[in-house]
Amino acid sequence: MKSSASWPVRVLKGFAMFWWDFLVGDTPELFVAALFIVGVVAIVSVSAHENAASVVVLPVLVIAALGLSVLRGVRASKRG
Amino acid sequence: MLGVTGSSGVFVLVAAVFLASAVEMVEALTIVVAVGYTQSWRSALEGVGAALVALGVLVAAIGPALDSFPITTLRLIVGGVLLVFGLQWLRKALLRSGGLKAKHDEDAIYEKTVNELKNDPDGQTRDRVAFVMAFKGVFLEGMEVVIIVITLGASAHRLGDAALAALAALVIVAIVGVIVARQLSKVPENALKMTVGILLVSYGTFFTGEGLKIRWPGGDTSLLLLVALYAVVAWVAHVLLRAAVNPETASAQ
Numbered sequence: 001m002k003s004s005a006s007w008p009v010r011v012l013k014g015f016a017m018f019w020w021d022f023l024v025g026d027t028p029e030l031f032v033a034a035l036f037i038v039g040v041v042a043i044v045s046v047s048a049h050e051n052a053a054s055v056v057v058l059p060v061l062v063i064a065a066l067g068l069s070v071l072r073g074v075r076a077s078k079r080g
Numbered sequence: 081m082l083g084v085t086g087s088s089g090v091f092v093l094v095a096a097v098f099l100a101s102a103v104e105m106v107e108a109l110t111i112v113v114a115v116g117y118t119q120s121w122r123s124a125l126e127g128v129g130a131a132l133v134a135l136g137v138l139v140a141a142i143g144p145a146l147d148s149f150p151i152t153t154l155r156l157i158v159g160g161v162l163l164v165f166g167l168q169w170l171r172k173a174l175l176r177s178g179g180l181k182a183k184h185d186e187d188a189i190y191e192k193t194v195n196e197l198k199n200d201p202d203g204q205t206r207d208r209v210a211f212v213m214a215f216k217g218v219f220l221e222g223m224e225v226v227i228i229v230i231t232l233g234a235s236a237h238r239l240g241d242a243a244l245a246a247l248a249a250l251v252i253v254a255i256v257g258v259i260v261a262r263q264l265s266k267v268p269e270n271a272l273k274m275t276v277g278i279l280l281v282s283y284g285t286f287f288t289g290e291g292l293k294i295r296w297p298g299g300d301t302s303l304l305l306l307v308a309l310y311a312v313v314a315w316v317a318h319v320l321l322r323a324a325v326n327p328e329t330a331s332a333q
Contacts (some may be wrong), residue, residue, distance in 0.1 A: 018223065023164050030167045034160050038288060045292045054294045059306065062163065062285055063313050069171050070317060074324070077180040 029072060033065035089300035092307060093236055094245045096279035100228045101249035103272050104221040109257045111217030119210035127214025135222045139230065139243075146234040156291025158231040159284050165228075166280025170314060173274035178321030228280075235287050278314055282306040 005013070024031045040061060045054035116124040146154060175181040225246055233242030286303050289296060296302035 022224075022227070023161070025168070027168055027171065030164050030171070033167075034164045037163070038156070038160055038292070041288070041292050041294070045289075045294050051295050054289065054292070055297065058289050058294065059285055059309060062167070062281060063310075066167055066170060066281075066313070067317070069167065070174055070321070073171060073175045074178075074180055074321070077175065 027069055029069050030065060033061075033069070037061045037065065089236065089303050090238065090241060092279060092282065092303050093232055093238055094241055096276065096283060097229055097232055097242045097245040098249045099272055099279065100276045101225045101246040102253055103269060103276060104225050105250055105253040106257075106269065108218045108221035109253055112214050113257065115210045115214045115217075120207055123207045123210035124214040127211040127216075128218050130211075131215045131218035131222060134219055135226055138223075139226055142226075143230055143234065143239060146230060149234075151235075152291055152293070154291075155235050155287040158235045159286070159288030159291050161227070161231060162280050162284030163288060164284075166277050166282075166284050168277075169273050170277030170281055170310075173270050173277055174314065174317050174321060176270050177274065177318050178325050180321070180325060232283060274314060278307060278310045281310050 037058065041054055041058050044050050044057055112124050112128055115127070172181065229242045229246045230239070233239035236242075282303055285306050286296065298305070
């Protein structure tokens with residue numbers, strides 16, 4: 001079926017859809033986790049100037065995000 | 081710090097771009113080979129050419145614009161994007177290696193593409209469909225390569241090195257593609273995906289930290305430590321997943 005929208009609208013829509021699929025897709029928890037990580041580390045590093053703590057907190061939060069997302073994937077696959 | 085200058089940083093950058101490009105290009109090549117073998121090599125190659133030109137225009141338009149962006153802001157955005165993208169790859173590879181998700185099957189993609197093309201009886205329509213399928217396959221997979229090349233390259237002030245790594249992957253995958261043709265399913269894609277995921281998450285962590293004014297101990301060398309840390313985490317997660325999903329197989333290994 002041919003879309004009735006003009007081509008700039010179609011291009012913009014396609015562009016937005018590409019980024020949505022690219023960043024959110026079927027793992028919205030990872031997108032939210034990345035925003036959360038940036039927020040927490042910004043507080044620790046930029047506001048509190050705790051460099052050593054930031055160096056530890058950042059990878060730990062990344063690993064936690066991966067673990068939670070994999071667990072979500074495991075649960076989803078068990079539900080079928 | 082103006083850019084990734086240490087040899088360890090450049091090595092991780094080149095490896096990440098090369099492997100990510102190779103994985104995406106194998107996917108694109110599968111579609112092109114399916115279109116070429118079953119429909120028309122001419123239409124398939126025209127589609128590939130048009131997609132490469134479109135991608136080249138995108139790189140030429142976006143690449144220089146990023147150079148004028150404040151480096152701290154750029155690294156924060158790029159770091160965030162790479163974190164999300166890398167974690168997606170790593171999660172997918174872990175679930176596949178644990179048998180919880182179907183492995184990316186190039187044979188299945190090949191068959192699917194062939195079946196879609198079979199339904200077009202008219203020669204002219206068939207050529208157009210072949211062109212569009214080859215174009216879409218190369219353009220969409222290529223877009224991911226372009227994003228990785230531009231974000232990593234611009235943030236590290238190593239756009240040339242990143243572009244060369246992607247070009248090397250393109251040439252090697254094309255040569256291998258010509259030699260093995262329809263045997264692309266033999267490429268260990270999940271292992272590659274796991275490696276790329278680890279590298280992208282490492283770079284994502286590094287750049288997010290730099291964007292948030294973290295001073296990494298040892299500078300660029302900390303990238304290698306991040307790669308090692310995430311590799312260990314991925315290995316442990318892989319072992320735990322296999323043990324949870326299939327205890328007998330896991331204990332036999």
